[in-house]
Amino acid sequence: MLLKSFRLEIVNNHCIPGAMSVNGIARLDQDVGCVIPYLNTALGGSQYVKDPPAVTFKTEGRLISVQPDRITVNAVKDREQALKIVEWIRREINETWDNRDEIRPSYKSPKKPVVIEILKYLPKTNCRECREPTCLVFALRLAEGAKSMDACPYLEGESKTALETYLSEFIFDD
Ligand code: SF4
Known part of the structure; x- marks a missing residue:
């Protein structure tokens, strides 16, 4: 087992007056730096930093970050919720480490769709029926995963099929 224990600290959001959520920081008693690239592959990190290694995941509107000596979770209701999430990540870390021979480590953040590539498939009439001011802005929204192709x-x-195929190469955040 790579990660055996941690100490959880709860930090209030002092910079956001009246914030209803807190942040959790789990200080790890074991260094988990070696598993981070494997975890990036296994859980599909939304951001990866190589040196020092760190991976961030976005789930249910919150960010969970794993660094060699800590796990941080933002926007949690209370200590109980933070603990539940950190325990889940701890299980994932240990399972990923146990299965590392089967996982190809990834040292990269996921690619994002190229806006100009998306634009190629759009009608480029700027008719605004998608509720965006131009086809370019609509392409930007598609690249962010904030809009569906069906809005146009x-x-x-063939254009729709080709764009669908192109976008299927990417994983969009929640
Ligand atoms: S609906 Fe939007 S994306 Fe489609 S042609 Fe009109 S402006 Fe362009």
Whole structure:
């Protein structure tokens, strides 16, 4: 078992007056730096930093970050919720480490779709029916995962299929 124990600290959001959530910082008693690239592959990190290693995941509107000596979780209701999330990550860390021979480590953040590539498939009439001011802005929203292709009623046939295939290469955040 790589990660055996930690001490959980709860930090209030002093910089956000009236904030209803707190942050949790688990100080790890074992160094987990070696598992971070494997965890990046196993859980699909939304951001990876190589040196010092760190991976961040986005789930249910909060960020969970794993560094060699700590796990941080933001926007949690209370200590109980922070503990539940850290325990979940601890299980994932240990399971990933046990199965590391089967996992190819990843030292990269996921690629994002290229806006100009998306634009190629759009009608480029700037008709605004998608409720965006231009096709370019609509392409930006698609690249962010903030909009669905279905919002453009003029996207159809081969263009729609090709764009669907292109976007299927990427993992979008929640
Ligand atoms: S509805 Fe389609 S064609 Fe019209 S502005 Fe939006 S993306 Fe462009």
